[in-house]
Amino acid sequence: MxxxxxxxxxxxxxxxxxxxxxxxxxxxxxxxxxxxxxxxxxxxxxxxxxxxxxxxxxxxxxxxxxxxxxxxxxxxxxxxxxxxxxxxxxxxxxxARAAGGEETRMSSTVLPAVIAVIASLFVALALLVPFVAVQYRRRGTLGLGPTVLSFAALVYALALVSYTLLPLPELTADFCSVHRVSPQLRPGQFVADVLRENRGGVFGLATNRALQQVVFNVALFVPLGMFLRHLLRRGIVVSTAIGLGVSLLVELTQLTGVWTLFPCAYRLFDVDDLIANTSGALLGALLGPVLRLVPGQRTGDPDEPRPVTARRRLLGMLCDWAAGVGTGGVLAVGWSVLAATLDVDLPARADRLVPVVLTGLVPGLLLALLVLRTGRTLGELVVRLRPTSTAGATSGRGARLLRWALGIGGYLVLRSAGIPLLDLAATALAVASVVAVLVGAGRGGFAYRVVHWQLEDDRTGADHPRPRQPSA
Structure with a gap:
């Protein structure tokens, strides 16, 4: 024991x-x-x-x-x-709580970037049709370089907005007592902050948080100056002035609590940020010519006909799809907001029919009117293609309706019905159209094969003979 x-x-x-x-x-x-x-x-x-x-x-x-x-x-x-x-x-x-705090700080840094990229994809889809139309009329074609740079500028703009606003704090009764910050109005205060946190040596400078903040604020506006100088063809002075204006807009948004959306400011208005941001825009404007090194920016005569390639035809089909789906989505969202505002209560059958009409029939009808009037879809107009008839081809409005029904029009109507069998038919129609473009002669697609039509560049004429088509 x-x-x-x-x-x-x-x-x-x-x-x-x-x-x-x-x-x-x-x-x-x-x-x-x-x-x-x-x-x-x-x-x-x-x-x-x-x-x-x-x-x-x-x-x-x-x-x-x-x-x-x-x-x-x-x-x-x-x-x-x-x-x-x-x-x-x-x-x-x-x-564990300390690790959770680190995770929270990491999410507050990464989350706005992720949101900016995802939002850029949707905005790019919405702007696809006008962007492609402008490029084909300004440059004669859609170059890889301008497309990449324009998308990068879009991501940058949305990232600037998301980092200004996100993450949004929770609006509580004691919001101002918890989040209120006073503006910093002393120019050059960052110098004192850097000196106060300086620990000496190169490593000390590299880990100086005040210095990191200044460098970040300068670097944040360098892309703005570069894009303004290269894409919008603005001078150094104008680009710098625009950078100052954008920085002031950001700081005022923070000072006013997102323009009185919140009862008080929850982020710091710092005059040193204005100085750093403007300096970054100036540096970016000076570095703007570097973007000329991005390949695929060669320009030619915008009125010179180009060959009808599979990529060009598929781009036109993508524009048709984006226009149809985008129009239907806008109508559906608008109806939902209107119904919620007016407290509309439809019968069950009518409630199921509304999405079919708004997302399929209305966009399809608009595209049908365009095809009947011009003989071309919106995508073909954007990429400057027009149909030509061949021997034995079907002509008249009946042929135009048939090619609409076997193309984007039939796809939109079938997909909007919400019936699995019709969804499968819409998918099969889309696959058949893409395959016919890739393997068929003339690059017209499935509908063009049925009505025996072909495509050509709409700039082809007496002054501009038809270009030599690439081999299939």
Whole structure:
């Protein structure tokens, strides 16, 4: 049978337990209080020291210290060990919260960028038709270089907006007492901040948070100056002035709590940010000519006919799809907002019919009117293609309706019905159209094969003979 532990055994057991929990003993010289231990995370925690027993310290107890003449039992040791485990759990919990804070800071940095990229895809789809139309009439074709640079500028613009606004704080009753910040109106304050946080050496500069903030604010507006100089053909002075205006708009948005959307400012208005942002725009304007090195920006005569390639034909089909789906989506969202505002309650059958009409029939009807009037779809107009009839070709409005039904019109109507079998038919029609463009002569597609039509560049005429077609 085990006997009760001595005082020395008790102290040793408790010391081992504290060490296991990450708690280190403080020396008597540093604390002046024997029997005291310091936790790495939670400060000093006293341990009762036994006295009056064999092996105990001969030093007198410190004034105010708690003493006892009773030798601790094994249950006392176990109870203390349980307390140690509770302290260890507290330390672990604090570490988890610290890790959670790091994760939160990381999400606040990454999330706006992810949102900007995703939003850019939708905005690019909405702007696809006018962008392609402008490129074909300004440059004669759609170059890879201008497309990549324009999309990069779109991502940058939306990232600037998202980093200005996101993450939005929760609007609570004590919002201003928690989030209110005062504006910083002293120009050059960043110099004092950098000097205050300077730790000396190259490594100290690299880890200086105040200096990092200034560098980030300069770098943030360098792309703006480059895009203004290269894409919009603005001079250095105008590009810098626009950078100043955009930076002022951002800072005022923060100062006014997103233009009074919030009761007070929750982000800092800093005049040094204006200086850094404007300097970045100036630097970007000076570096703007570097973007000329991006390949695929060669321009030619915009009125010179180009060959009808599969890529060009598929681009026109993509424009048709974007226009049809985009129009249907806008109509559906508009109807949803209107119905919610006016509290419209339709019968079940009518409620199922509304999406079919708005997302399929209305966009399809608009495209049908265009085909009947011009003989071309919107996508063909955008990429400057027109149909030509061949020997034995079907002519008249009936042929135009047939090619509409076997193309984008039939696809939109079938997809909007919401019936699995019709969805499968719409998918099969789309696949057949793409395959016919890739493998068929003339690049017209499935509908053109049925009505025996061909495509040519609409710039072909007496002054511009038909260009030589590439081999299939």
């Amino acid at each position: 085990s006997s009760c532990p001595t005082a020395n055994e008790t102290r040793n057991a408790v010391s081992v337990s504290w060490a296991t929990a990450g708690v280190v003993p403080r020396s008597a010289a540093s604390s002046g209080r024997p029997g005291m231990y310091m936790s790495v995370a939670s400060g000093e925690i006293p341990v009762t020291r036994a006295s009056g027993t064999s092996g105990a310290s001969s030093r007198p107890p410190v004034r105010g210290a708690r003493t006892t003449s009773v030798v601790p039992t094994r249950a006392t040791v176990l109870e203390r060990s349980s307390g140690v485990r509770r302290v260890a759990r507290v330390v672990q919990s604090r570490g």
